[in-house]
Amino acid sequence: MALQKPKARYEQVADQLRDAIKRGKYRPGEMLPSQPTLAREYGLAQTSIGRAIALLKREGLVRVEDGRGAVVLEVPTVKRTRRANYQGSGGSFAEEMRRAGLEPHTQLDPVKEIVPPPEIADYLQIGNERVMVRKRRMYADGRPMQLATSYIPMSIAGTLDIAVPDTGPTGMFKRLSARGHRATRFVETIEVRSARTNEVEFFNIAEAAPVLEVVRITYNQNDTPIETAVNVFPASQWKLSYEWTVNV
Numbered sequence: 001m002a003l004q005k006p007k008a009r010y011e012q013v014a015d016q017l018r019d020a021i022k023r024g025k026y027r028p029g030e031m032l033p034s035q036p037t038l039a040r041e042y043g044l045a046q047t048s049i050g051r052a053i054a055l056l057k058r059e060g061l062v063r064v065e066d067g068r069g070a071v072v073l074e075v076p077t078v079k080r081t082r083r084a085n086y087q088g089s090g091g092s093f094a095e096e097m098r099r100a101g102l103e104p105h106t107q108l109d110p111v112k113e114i115v116p117p118p119e120i121a122d123y124l125q126i127g128n129e130r131v132m133v134r135k136r137r138m139y140a141d142g143r144p145m146q147l148a149t150s151y152i153p154m155s156i157a158g159t160l161d162i163a164v165p166d167t168g169p170t171g172m173f174k175r176l177s178a179r180g181h182r183a184t185r186f187v188e189t190i191e192v193r194s195a196r197t198n199e200v201e202f203f204n205i206a207e208a209a210p211v212l213e214v215v216r217i218t219y220n221q222n223d224t225p226i227e228t229a230v231n232v233f234p235a236s237q238w239k240l241s242y243e244w245t246v247n248v
Contacts, residue, residue, distance in 0.1 A: 013042055013052035021061055021072055028074035032062065035069070058206045060236040074143070092168050093138050093146060102140035109135040111163040113154060120151050123217050123228040132157045137202065144203050147232040156181055156226045172227075173218070181226045185219040192235060203234050210235040 020026055033041070035049045042049070053070050056062045062070040097104035116124070116131045124131070131151045138146040150172075157163075162175050173183045194208040203211075212235050218227040 009042070009044055010048040010051040011055070013038065013044070013049060014055040017052065017056060018059075018061060021056075026072045028072050030072050031068065032070040032072065058209055060203075060205045060209050060234055063204075092170065093148070094168070097140045097145070100140070105139040105142070107137040107139075108166055109137075111160050113160060116151055120228055120230075123215070124151065124153055124225045126153050126155075126225075130154050132160055132163065134163055145233070145237065147199065147202060148229065150227060150229045152176075152227045153225075156220075176220075176226060181220040181224075183218050183226065184221050185223065187217045187219070189215045189217075190240065191215075195234075199232060205234055205236075212238060212240070214240075 026032055035046045038049045039046045057064055063073055064070050094104040112133050113130050114133050131153050134150045136148040158179055191213045192210055193213060195205055195211045199211055200207055212233045214231045216229045217225050220226045
């Protein structure tokens with residue numbers, strides 16, 4: 001196959017293989033051609049083909065199995081929609097998964113009271129105050145899709161009982177409102193970074209693969225932070241969509 005300068009040849013091989021995967025030439029669960037086969041097709045050394053495969057692995061498109069080669073992974077893409085005129089029933093994880101034709105499932109860790117990490121304390125403007133933490137591992141059709149951790153100051157939550165029985169964000173906001181803390185404003189900060197060790201293990205992605213970290217801070221009617229939620233997604237599986245209404 002023809003390759004063009006000046007782009008590195010292994011990057012061009014990765015581009016062509018990536019395109020073939022997205023077009024369905026190589027489907028989830030199928031093997032890519034062996035490195036010797038690809039080396040002959042492209043007229044390159046196997047080391048260059050190996051670098052191309054390594055790129056696809058870092059992007060989460062393939063898994064490399066010893067003795068077999070590169071296996072194409074199933075990478076469902078989900079749109080995460082946020083609207084500026086939020087009315088208390090925004091796009092939940094379950095809704096987003098079902099819109100994508102996937103069946104959602106969530107595992108919840110036991111709710112705990114902890115001393116928050118310094119950056120969470122800064123977001124919540126609470127100094128050394130303890131917080132309630134809820135950690136969720138979220139799946140779609142059995143595939144890990146999202147890690148979500150929510151922090152609420154104990155002065156706002158009152159007791160850990162507020163999280164029982166389990167509820168999603170909308171239900172929690174109703175419970176907080178009943179305790180005098182009505183959610184009135186949200187701020188989200190989005191960062192693309194390399195996956196950490198626990199994220200690599202949970203999502204089954206390559207080391208240093210890109211993930212999206214979305215930090216949402218919720219404020220009450222007094223403009224006091226009442227919750228910080230940290231959501232982490234594999235970057236290859238998600239699209240972010242934001243919508244605003246405009247009154248002119």
